[in-house]
Structures are given as C-alpha cells and as structure tokens.
Amino acid sequence: MLYGIEQIADKRGYSIITCSTNESIEKEAKILDFLCSGAVDGVIISTVAGETQLADHIGHFRELLQKQIPLVMFDRVTEKIECDKVVVDDFEAGYKATKHFLATGCRDLAIVNPIANSPIGNLRIDGFKKALEENGLVFDEEMVVPIGAEDDMELILSVSLDFQKLNGILVFDEITTVKVMDILRTKGYSIPNDISIIGFTNGELSKYVTPSVTMISQHGRHIGEKSASKLIDRIEAKVHEDDFETKTIKTSLVVRGSTLPLGYHKC
Structure with a gap:
C-alpha cells in the first residue's frame, strides 16, 4: 500500500511523511493533532478506531476538515466522516475464502x-456466514477467536479451539496467519493435510514460509495508488469540494500450498 502511495506522490511532485499508530488509538489521536498543525497538505x-471508540475520536478528523486539510480514508473507514474513501470488499473476501475451503472439502x-x-x-465474518448458509452449514460463534496484540495466542487458541475437529482456519492478517501455522506445526499438525489455512493481505512473508500460504490479496499497491491520486486531486482542487467518492477494491484469492486441491474430499 505504502509503495503505491509513494509512486503516485513522487510522480506528481509530493513527498510523504509516514506515521505508525501501532494499533493505538491514543497514538493515532496524537498524530492527528500534529497533522492538524499545518505540517502537511x-x-x-x-483508522484504528472501532465503532465504539469513534464517538470520542471523531473530533480529530473533523478538525482536519475544518482546517481544510483534505482527508482520504482507506481500508478501515467510518461513515461518520464525509471524505473520500478507498475500501476493500471485505464481505466478498470472507465469502470467497470460505467458498474455497468448502470446494476443497473442508467444512469444519x-x-x-x-x-x-x-x-x-x-x-x-458476514461473508463467511453467507458461504456457510449457502452450503447448509450452521455458523458457530464460538469458532471465531479474537486475538489481542498482548494476548498469548498459543494459549488462547488451545483453550478456544479443538484442533482435532477442525480442517480449516481463516486468519485475518498475514503475521497472525504465519503464527497460527507455527503453532499448528509445533502441535504436530500437517498443513494442509490436517488443517488448511487461508490468510489475508498477501505480502512477501506469505510467499516464503513453508508451505506458502493461500491468501486473500487486497491489492495494497492499487489501494495506495487510488488513495494518493484522490488526495492529490483534492489538494490541487481538481474535484468538486463536496463530490466525495468511495472506491471499492475487489479482492483476489491467491492459491498456494496451505490449502488442499479443489475437489479434495479427505477433510
């Protein structure tokens, strides 16, 4: 994603400042306060803010807009702020991944x-549910395991999931995907023969672990390019002030070695 932003910014004569929140809403608020000072165009x-946190956090975004600093939100966005947005079709992504599991015989x-x-x-998760429903399978809320940044992932997964009854796990980011695979291997499970894995993002890491990981590609470079182009158009007043656009990026399933072949029915 960052590469796509850099490419467009450089081509159009802009430099970028990169700020990382490390998934901290407090840090995001401090960064937004700094950016409101006029340091950027x-x-x-x-945003790392969840829906329950937005009420107290949304003023930081509004202050940007009040100071006429153009804002583009991507991936994690909120409908409570009127600005340009670039989003991934996450419902379709969850649906597509689950359909692939089912097509390879994995139903648990x-x-x-x-x-x-x-x-x-x-x-x-909604996309996951839809695919299950279409195949006559019941969604079990207990099969969704939330993991926090400070959590002991191996402990939580061991307590929450009966690996012997599973034959597929969908993981919502790349780093966590690789960690889940490592935990499964240390417990003696073969990927994908015992448990198939599909992850999200399709960065470099997923290509070089063993087995390489079947991933939902969110086309990060394309998201970055679209976001940067829209922002610079705003800065240069090439679009109408209130003509905000939400661009939806479709995902792709990149099939690799962590899932079984299509039509496989051992699971």
Whole structure:
C-alpha cells in the first residue's frame, strides 16, 4: 500500500511523511493533532478506531476538515466522516475464502480474528456466514477467536479451539496467519493435510514460509495508488469540494500450498 502511495506522490511532485499508530488509538489521536498543525497538505489514514471508540475520536478528523486539510480514508473507514474513501470488499473476501475451503472439502472451520474491534473484521465474518448458509452449514460463534496484540495466542487458541475437529482456519492478517501455522506445526499438525489455512493481505512473508500460504490479496499497491491520486486531486482542487467518492477494491484469492486441491474430499 505504502509503495503505491509513494509512486503516485513522487510522480506528481509530493513527498510523504509516514506515521505508525501501532494499533493505538491514543497514538493515532496524537498524530492527528500534529497533522492538524499545518505540517502537511493532506492526510491518508486507515483508522484504528472501532465503532465504539469513534464517538470520542471523531473530533480529530473533523478538525482536519475544518482546517481544510483534505482527508482520504482507506481500508478501515467510518461513515461518520464525509471524505473520500478507498475500501476493500471485505464481505466478498470472507465469502470467497470460505467458498474455497468448502470446494476443497473442508467444512469444519474456524476464524482467528486479530482485528476484532474493526468493522472490516465483521464484514469478513458476514461473508463467511453467507458461504456457510449457502452450503447448509450452521455458523458457530464460538469458532471465531479474537486475538489481542498482548494476548498469548498459543494459549488462547488451545483453550478456544479443538484442533482435532477442525480442517480449516481463516486468519485475518498475514503475521497472525504465519503464527497460527507455527503453532499448528509445533502441535504436530500437517498443513494442509490436517488443517488448511487461508490468510489475508498477501505480502512477501506469505510467499516464503513453508508451505506458502493461500491468501486473500487486497491489492495494497492499487489501494495506495487510488488513495494518493484522490488526495492529490483534492489538494490541487481538481474535484468538486463536496463530490466525495468511495472506491471499492475487489479482492483476489491467491492459491498456494496451505490449502488442499479443489475437489479434495479427505477433510
């Protein structure tokens, strides 16, 4: 995503400042306060604020707009702020991943969710549910395991899930996907023969672990390019002031070695 932003910014004569929140809403608030000081011409952000946190947090975004600093939100967005947005079709992504599990014979599925406070996680779960319903399967809320940044993942997964009854796990980010695979291997499970894995993001890491990971690609570079282009158009007043746009990016399933072949029925 960052590469796409850099490419467009450089091409159009802009420099970028990168700020990391480390999933901290307090840090995000401090960064937004700094950016409101006039240090930048515009802001692109994927907010860490969940729906329950927005009431106290939304004023930071409004202050940006009041100071006429253009804002583009991507991926994690809120409908409570009127601005340009670039989002992923997360419902479709959850649906697509689950359909692939089912097409490979995997029907006993779980979700590991490290973004439990984010609306995008809920959309992915809704897509998961839809695919199950279409195949006559019942969604079990207990098969969705939220993971916090400070949590002992191995302990939580061991307590929450009966691995012997599972044959597929959907994981909502790349780093957590690799960690889940490592936990399964240490417990003696073979991937994908015992348990198939599908993750999200499709960065470099997922290509080089063993087995390489079947991933939902969110086309991060394209998101970055669209976000940067829209922001710079705003800065240069190339679009009408109130003509806000939400661009939805479709996902792709990149099939690799962590899932069984299509039509496989051992699971």
